[in-house]
Amino acid sequence: MPQIFSDLITFGTTCSSGIWNLDTSNISANQSVSPWKPARPPDAIGIVFDIMRYCVHDGPGIRTAVFLKGCPLHCSWCHNPEGQSNGIELSFREDRCVRCGDCFDLCPNGAVVKEGDRYRPARETCMVCGTCVDSCYAEARELVGREMSVGEVMNEILKDLAFFDQSGGGVTFTGGEPLFQIEFVDALLRACKRHGIHTAVETSGFCNWATLERISAATDLFLYDIKIMDDEAHRRFTGVGNGQILDNLARLSLSGNDVVVRMPVLPGINDHEANLRAILEFLTKRTSVQDIHLLPFHRIGKDKSTRLGHQSTMPDLPVPEAEHLNAISTLFKQGGLRAMIGG
Ligand code: SF4
Ligand code: SF4
Numbered sequence: 001m002p003q004i005f006s007d008l009i010t011f012g013t014t015c016s017s018g019i020w021n022l023d024t025s026n027i028s029a030n031q032s033v034s035p036w037k038p039a040r041p042p043d044a045i046g047i048v049f050d051i052m053r054y055c056v057h058d059g060p061g062i063r064t065a066v067f068l069k070g071c072p073l074h075c076s077w078c079h080n081p082e083g084q085s086n087g088i089e090l091s092f093r094e095d096r097c098v099r100c101g102d103c104f105d106l107c108p109n110g111a112v113v114k115e116g117d118r119y120r121p122a123r124e125t126c127m128v129c130g131t132c133v134d135s136c137y138a139e140a141r142e143l144v145g146r147e148m149s150v151g152e153v154m155n156e157i158l159k160d161l162a163f164f165d166q167s168g169g170g171v172t173f174t175g176g177e178p179l180f181q182i183e184f185v186d187a188l189l190r191a192c193k194r195h196g197i198h199t200a201v202e203t204s205g206f207c208n209w210a211t212l213e214r215i216s217a218a219t220d221l222f223l224y225d226i227k228i229m230d231d232e233a234h235r236r237f238t239g240v241g242n243g244q245i246l247d248n249l250a251r252l253s254l255s256g257n258d259v260v261v262r263m264p265v266l267p268g269i270n271d272h273e274a275n276l277r278a279i280l281e282f283l284t285k286r287t288s289v290q291d292i293h294l295l296p297f298h299r300i301g302k303d304k305s306t307r308l309g310h311q312s313t314m315p316d317l318p319v320p321e322a323e324h325l326n327a328i329s330t331l332f333k334q335g336g337l338r339a340m341i342g343g
Pocket of ligand 2: 090106107108109110111112121122125126127128129130131132133
């Protein structure tokens with residue numbers, strides 16, 4: 001585990017809103033003998049950058065999606081670049097800035113640069129203290145990511161318990177790569193199961209097998225990304241090879257886990273016939289996966305990267321046409337998979 005990330009996780013600290021307090025007030029007599037005990041004192045702290053309620057695309061029913069920071073991949077087309085870094089970041093929207101200068105006057109770290117009548121963050125000295133965010137009435141500045149305990153996240157999740165029950169929904173942990181914060185997500189999954197909540201984990205699969213195995217019992221559904229079958233191309237576009245990802249997918253599905261494969265459709269990168277047929281062959285011959293969801297490329301990640309001060313690597317791709325998506329879907333269906341467009 002990278003040092004910077006291990007620094008984000010704390011154990012054995014006091015947590016007044018911890019899951020023990022939360023769980024013991026809600027569990028029934030049956031649940032008190034639930035197998036879903038925390039693996040260790042459940043006061044794990046994680047970095048969350050969003051919690052979206054009433055989602056309908058990331059698993060069955062109405063869901064709450066919990067977005068966790070940190071990802072070992074750097075996909076050039078990433079639509080959630082705020083999930084790549086594992087730290088809290090400052091987002092600045094210049095289009096909202098009214099050039100009042102309050103951030104320049106108030107920043108305790110001299111991390112606002114004045115250029116004429118414009119003000120921009122000096123990211124190399126910014127300590128993400130949030131002082132400028134609180135003072136910016138134009139809401140041009142925002143901190144992306146915040147520390148939350150398992151108990152705090154569960155309090156948000158439990159608000160929608162009735163919707164989960166009525167719709168067959170639940171919680172989806174996504175990001176970023178949720179398994180990058182394995183202690184935190186493991187504690188959250190166990191807490192969800194103690195409340196009888198359906199759980200899904202969206203993952204790149206780029207981790208060791210023990211990580212997947214650890215959470216598999218408490219994960220009802222894996223949403224597993226497959227992008228490019230050629231290892232060299234995968235490395236070029238995501239920063240990592242795909243050997244471990246494919247091995248993990250085969251092992252995960254053949255171990256009896258419910259797995260849906262999700263494939264971003266990236267025109268000119270992974271939508272050519274050789275890649276599509278290689279995916280089909282792999283899924284039908286080496287896994288027990290039956291479902292593949294096609295996620296059309298879109299560009300919303302680019303603006304987010306700009307606001308975060310990231311160097312955007314977003315390729316200049318067209319949004320795939322419906323006809324093209326249908327043709328890909330048909331190819332997979334003819335190969336014996338259940339294919340659908342969208343998540
Ligand atoms: S406080 Fe907000 S609106 Fe004012 S200059 Fe700074 S970013 Fe712009
Ligand atoms: S987050 Fe804090 S350090 Fe960074 S620019 Fe704003 S006030 Fe300055």
